Amino acid sequence: MAGQPIYILADGSQVTRGRDAQSNNILAGKAVANAVRTTLGPKGMDKMLVDSMGDVVITNDGATILKEMDIEHPTAKMIVEVAKTQDDEVGDGTTTAAVLAGEFLSKAEELLKKGVHPTIIATGYRQASKKAVEIVKSISIDISRDDTEALKKVANTAITGKGAESHKEMLAELTVEAVSLIGEETDDGYVADVSDIKIEKQAGESVGESKLVKGLVLDKARTHPNMPEKIEDAKILVLSVPVEFKKTEMDAEIKISSPDQMQMFLDQEEKMVKQMTDKILDSGANVVFCQKGIDDLAQYYLEKAGIYAAKRLKKSDLDRICEATGATNIQDIDEITANDLGSANLVEERDIKGNKMTYVMGCREKKAVSIILHGGTQHVVDSLQHAIDDALHVVAVALEDGKVVAGGGSPEVELSMRLGEYASSLSGREQLAVAKFAEAFEVIPETLAENSGYDPINKLVELRSKHEEGNKRMGLNVYTGEIVDMWENDVIEPLRAKTQAINAGTEAAVMVLRIDDVVAASPHSNQAAPEMPDMDMDM
Numbered sequence: 001m002a003g004q005p006i007y008i009l010a011d012g013s014q015v016t017r018g019r020d021a022q023s024n025n026i027l028a029g030k031a032v033a034n035a036v037r038t039t040l041g042p043k044g045m046d047k048m049l050v051d052s053m054g055d056v057v058i059t060n061d062g063a064t065i066l067k068e069m070d071i072e073h074p075t076a077k078m079i080v081e082v083a084k085t086q087d088d089e090v091g092d093g094t095t096t097a098a099v100l101a102g103e104f105l106s107k108a109e110e111l112l113k114k115g116v117h118p119t120i121i122a123t124g125y126r127q128a129s130k131k132a133v134e135i136v137k138s139i140s141i142d143i144s145r146d147d148t149e150a151l152k153k154v155a156n157t158a159i160t161g162k163g164a165e166s167h168k169e170m171l172a173e174l175t176v177e178a179v180s181l182i183g184e185e186t187d188d189g190y191v192a193d194v195s196d197i198k199i200e201k202q203a204g205e206s207v208g209e210s211k212l213v214k215g216l217v218l219d220k221a222r223t224h225p226n227m228p229e230k231i232e233d234a235k236i237l238v239l240s241v242p243v244e245f246k247k248t249e250m251d252a253e254i255k256i257s258s259p260d261q262m263q264m265f266l267d268q269e270e271k272m273v274k275q276m277t278d279k280i281l282d283s284g285a286n287v288v289f290c291q292k293g294i295d296d297l298a299q300y301y302l303e304k305a306g307i308y309a310a311k312r313l314k315k316s317d318l319d320r321i322c323e324a325t326g327a328t329n330i331q332d333i334d335e336i337t338a339n340d341l342g343s344a345n346l347v348e349e350r351d352i353k354g355n356k357m358t359y360v361m362g363c364r365e366k367k368a369v370s371i372i373l374h375g376g377t378q379h380v381v382d383s384l385q386h387a388i389d390d391a392l393h394v395v396a397v398a399l400e401d402g403k404v405v406a407g408g409g410s411p412e413v414e415l416s417m418r419l420g421e422y423a424s425s426l427s428g429r430e431q432l433a434v435a436k437f438a439e440a441f442e443v444i445p446e447t448l449a450e451n452s453g454y455d456p457i458n459k460l461v462e463l464r465s466k467h468e469e470g471n472k473r474m475g476l477n478v479y480t481g482e483i484v485d486m487w488e489n490d491v492i493e494p495l496r497a498k499t500q501a502i503n504a505g506t507e508a509a510v511m512v513l514r515i516d517d518v519v520a521a522s523p524h525s526n527q528a529a530p531e532m533p534d535m536d537m538d539m
Helices: 018-037 062-068 074-089 094-113 118-138 148-159 165-182 259-283 296-304 315-325 378-401 410-424 430-440 443-451 456-468 495-513
Strands: 014-017 047-050 056-059 184-186 189-191 197-203 211-213 215-218 230-239 287-290 308-310 342-352 355-363 369-375 403-406 474-476 483-485 492-494 517-520
Touching (some): 018 062, 018 074, 018 094, 018 495, 047 062, 056 062, 056 378, 062 094, 074 495, 094 118, 094 443, 094 495, 118 410, 148 165, 148 378, 148 492, 165 197, 165 378, 189 378, 197 215, 215 315, 230 259, 230 315, 259 296, 287 315, 315 342, 315 355, 369 378, 378 403, 378 495, 403 410, 403 495, 410 430, 410 456, 410 474, 443 456, 443 474, 456 483, 492 495
Parallel strands (some): 197 369, 215 369, 230 287, 287 308
Antiparallel strands (some): 014 517, 047 056, 184 189, 211 369, 215 355, 230 342, 342 355, 474 483
């Protein structure tokens, strides 16, 4: 049996080894970065994404583009995760994070071709990443929570380039006011959870009609037109169970032999619904918000009692109502007590551009904040929501950290130069990796220039010259092509946007570099067992 091969992998499995595996993985990472690179900056282009159902998304938000794209390659998915993490942690800078991760891989490929071992590159990258975070923190600027002008500039920077420039001042004001209302001091410091801000979209009217509401806005009307339109001093009951006749969970057959029996059956149904509504009335509630349905008969009883009711609310809306009003989400109508009710000064149905919506105002908690966005078409409103989401997140991050940096590529140029100096102070092959890591940051100012129609080489040389003179905040004005002080030109980003992009991009690049074999299962194999390449074994 000497030399007889033993097959461990399923038939049809594919194995890519060594340099081929590394090259394929790096190529996939670079492809993802290039897919979003043209969207970077205020003059970046948009992408139109059409899914299998024909729904269209038009955006230049990196995280949205990568999420909507049907990406199959496992390494490409790792770069998508970088953008997703950036979006979750900071809200903005997703394109920067993806482009940086791709450039880190591209520079590593140059070292691999020279024969530098991937482990050496990984070690150097981690060392450079740690130093880069120190450098960017050293050039950050402290802002106070009362500095609303600086916070508006942070919001403006996030909104710029997302199709809402004509109204960005107004939107920035809305953003800063909304985040300020939901922020609070805790034992762990200042916290601003933007999930407390509810965004409602309404196609129609101009973007300038968008407004902030100090309360909750629900995209639901009253269940019955005869119910009161307005309830003052509202006692709010929140239900996640239906207010209707309970049907049996299994098939049941009822034999009725006379009209009297039929009437008894109907009377029993009515009695059950009446008992449920009596429980609601006995609690003292005058407003009912229900996640499920409300029977027509139940609506009649509630309407007669002067109760405002809305049904088919989203679970997320119910959670917000509970948090804002102090109500308890009831799972069983028989267990309702007066202590389960929330309170608000006013619950009212209002007509917003032809759509009836429910306003819950004067909530017990200040954190009840809503923003109503308007736009000419649904696509405009959707694009506007992406811009507002980014702005809300960056303002919240700036408030929490109290640190910001100038934008326009200025931090990246400074990082590139300072890391280059740091690399020359090192000995060993890690120096090569740190130097390439430093070069990778130049992709951001180069891309900004390229997307704005300027020569990237010329602009990078001008930027480096200004930074050599000690002007750390000099960046590219994409509208004029001049190298100017970004702080004075109101281009400001939160510090966390940079540190998160550096850390996430580095970790993704290092993970990809350490892969030397890719074992892909056969498409016809149903087994989930671990696979290994074929081996010859002498016996």
